[in-house]
Amino acid sequence: MIRLDNIGKQHGQQILFVEASAQLNRGEKIGLVGPNGAGKTTLFRMVMQREHPDEGQVSVDRGVTIGYFDQDVGEMSGMSAVAATMDGAGPVSEVAAELKQLEAAMADPERMDEMDKLIERFGVVQGRYEELGGYALEGKAREILAGLGFTLEMMDGDVGALSGGWKMRVALARILLMRPDVMLLDEPSNHLDIESLIWLENFLKGYEGALLMTSHDREFMNRVISKIIEIDGGTLTTYSGNYDFYEKQRAQLERQQQAQFERQQAMLAKELKFIERFKARASHAAQVQSRVKKLEKIEKVEPPKRRQTLVFDFQPPPRSGDDVAKLERVVKGYGKRRIYSGLDFLVRRGERWCVMGVNGAGKSTLLKLIAGESHPDDGAVSVGSSVKMGYFAQHAMEVLKGELTVFESLVERFPRASQGSLRALAGCFGFSGDEVEKKCRVLSGGEKARLVLAQMLYDPPNFLVLDEPTNHLDMATKQMLITALANYEGTMLFVSHDRHFLAALSNRVLELTPEGVHQYGGGYTEYVSRTGQEAPGLRN
Template identity: 45%
Template sequence: MLQLDNISLTFGGDYLFDNISTVINPGERIGLVGPNGAGKSTLLRIIAGELEISSGDITMSKSATVGYLPQDGVDPDPELTVYEEMEKTFEGIRELEQQVQQEREKLASLEEDSAQYQKTMERVGSLQSRIEHSGAYSLESDIEKILMGLGFTPDDFHRPTTEFSGGWLMRIALGKLLLRKPMYLLLDEPTNHLDIESLRWIEQFLQNYEGAVIVVSHDKAFLNKITKRTLALEHGDLLDYSGNYDYYEEKHAERKEHLRKAYENQQQEIKEIQEFIDKFRYNASKAAQVQSRIKKLEKMDKIEIDEREQEISFEFPPPERSGAVVMELENIRKQYDNNVVFEDLSYSIDRGDKIAVLGPNGAGKSTMIRMIAGIEDIDRGQREPGHNVTTSYFAQHQADELNLDHTVFETMREAAPMAKETRLRTILGCFLFQGDDVFKKVSVLSGGEKSRLALARMLMQPANFLIFDEPTNHLDMQSKNILQQALKQYEGSFMIVSHDRDFLDPIVNKVLEVRPNETNTFLGNVSYYLEKVREREDEQKESASNENSSQDKTLSRKEERRLEAQKRQQKYEKLKPLKKQIDPLEEDIELMEARKEEIEELMAESDFYDDQEQVKEISVEYEKLKAELVETYAKWEELATEMSKIEEEFS
């Protein structure tokens, strides 16, 4: 159990968190949500032990382990390959294996019936249990499974980490965490650097994960898939919702409505009180009532409504009508060094197409849309824009091309010199630039803020064909909803590279799947595409299964018995050290449960509270007992799960 008790954190005298408390139980799936700047990443860093709090306590069991994935800033060893960097996760296991060998050598010189022999055997069992629980015996297969799931190919395993981009380095960092299997897994925007296939894999992995998972993500579909509880940071407080993101949204909307009504009622009350004060301020006979109302106003706990909660929206200006064909690619060849990305690629985009571009990373999605946008050279073939087509393009790197000496507002004004100031400020507000934020210099903005500004700037340029490369990576839920609503009403055509299914589903009518050496088009949204992919995968599995079943191999009965006996022995050897640990835990649990019942019976007696000293002593013992039970049950569940895995392995 991990407990946050009255946590507070201040920056420059202002509270980011004000006495927040919560309990996170083993195995829970929690989404941590809230607007940008609410402190989600900060709270994860506090739990991970990377940031000190101003006041409060954080407690967890001694056996608990915490793993934290930040949004960026990971730094693997440049001298190691991808596989070696993953293997580093278990560098302490080799030392344990050496200790086991040393203890076994001791046994050879001891009498079997001696106390020292027994102690050494217990030590060997304990060390072996730690090695087995660490997953060291399946290390090689686990590394391969995780790397493949995250999109690496077998050829990538032995490439130096220096050959990979920042997004792929984040995948390595994520893979190392998943390999470690910490009791509390903290993930900050883990989906930002994943493609649709890796996203599906990690969803399945996290659904089966044994430890607790706390995840910050702006991917609503991802949160709905893996979480069953939501913690929401609002105005320095931490609110608890017992459901996934959809459940949180529903309850949050109800709470907002209640708060709005309470705010309106309070404002009406304040107005009436103030009118009374103003009317009778100088009336001597009403002086007592006036003073009473003034004091009431002073003591009143004012209800506040977050300005960010107000509805903000924008619309694209109606674009000029393009021709029936927006863009035509014919027999395109594109090559980087020895890597041929596209060979004889032909693709046509029609007016009214709203296309999601999906596929594994490295297959050429970004290359293809850059060629379509006309900013990537083509080695061979034809790119033909349609009649009256005007193109506007957004990619993350455009944030690096902003003028650092301009303010946020000047950047927008430069893109749309004739636009009204109110429109520029409205669009900036949609992308989290409010109030004095618009007067900040671009040079002081974070990477995410620059990316949002580049996106807002791009949307000011009138065009009937929009091209986006991962536009939602730095947007919060509200900003994504605003952009989504605007794109729903947009009358032109667009293409979007993204893996955010919840964002894409309501706005696209086609999916372009880009795979190495092939492209496929699906007439529908992303959910339709994923359904078709699952059908394709099922067909491939069935085909492989039929092929395997046709290659029957028969064993003699004697050989079968030998293998069965071998499996029983292996099973016994794996279960033995675990059983030696779990048996005393069960005895402890039985004793503690019995004592807990005794105390509860004692506390139920009518005269129990007559003796205050006894009440204090027994209450302290009771609380300590409950905490010990939680910790002991957690250890027992851990061992029981490991034993169940072994049973399944040999079943």
């Protein structure tokens, strides 16, 4: 359906692709992976003909429809979320727009003399609309929006009033409603809560078309895709299997290539030693010449490309008291809406609580109450003795000083630390070389999150309160964070929609539901096993 044949592409001084080839066949579900800046979005744009390769060819079979979701959703306003979703549903939305124009024209007294022609055209367009399933379209649009977490009020409200994250969901809903032959999805799992993520997972599993997508959510990739295309050093390599299988395959191929490289290097060293030893002897001239010619013909084995592995080691945090945080008979509401009525909750030293609940259940509110960012309407919130808290919230990224560089931000926070240790810290969080000189105002969401986490974890608190710390993080940084936090000796309370993160780090679950608050011993994996569901909003 889609083929990339020996493509070459360069942006300024950066070479993205060199004689790279790959293809997407009918019904295949492929994950596109590679480090940030490797060219994933550029590849999508070339398939969509928004960019063109410098060399080679990108070809799409005649008549194939493509739906492309990216992070740039543009301006949306002046219509409901349902209307905005239907507006982008491909040919059927164009037919719907003409139907609307014809209805307006037939109701216009000044066009009475055209009525016969208008009625005739209306009949043709209406037939086409019915043929395309137009009358079922609104129901399907509402079903998709509900799956992505929209309430009825949000569906019917002005899409312009929604936040950027919810507008992203409308843009995604458009593509899903369109059901094209091929979907290109660039980070569709961003901005989704766990319930919406699992709904999307199931939708894509049942989708019969071809899929090419990127995602920083390992579990999502594992469940949806069955093939990987990796961008690495300008080449495209295809692997069979899901993301976990790809990682194992790649590691095995790297070990084999390293072994081949080492064997060849040993053989070359031996041959060169012989040549060097006997090149001056006439009696060995023929042998030396033969070996020189042999070496000239040998195809050199390259060592495997070394990927940068991010590693961050915590300094041991100071020990806290046994009772780290306590909520007693806490009441909290916003306006007429009551979030908690008499909530009791105790966090003890060494516990790692993940907080589960649907949108609006009060997950972030709980973290804010404990962090002192919000106060209860009634009841008491207390933090134990010797507790040093680190609180990561989404708005924490907004307090970075735009005029400072990444390195200057670290120096300002830790003025007594050595430059070497701060550069090492920046490197652990993905800021290497000249990247430490980037101004904070030009950082992406992921880069800001990494910088805030670096500032928080360098001089570690003994109680981490984390609200969606993995949003915007790529897989390598996310894995580094999981590995570091697995060895962390303090106490944790966190919210996350990343199931890999939840399973790896929690040893307690606090579930917030309309029916009440439930506490589970054991981590997220045990919670799933006991409840039979991966999130509270999925329970029957």
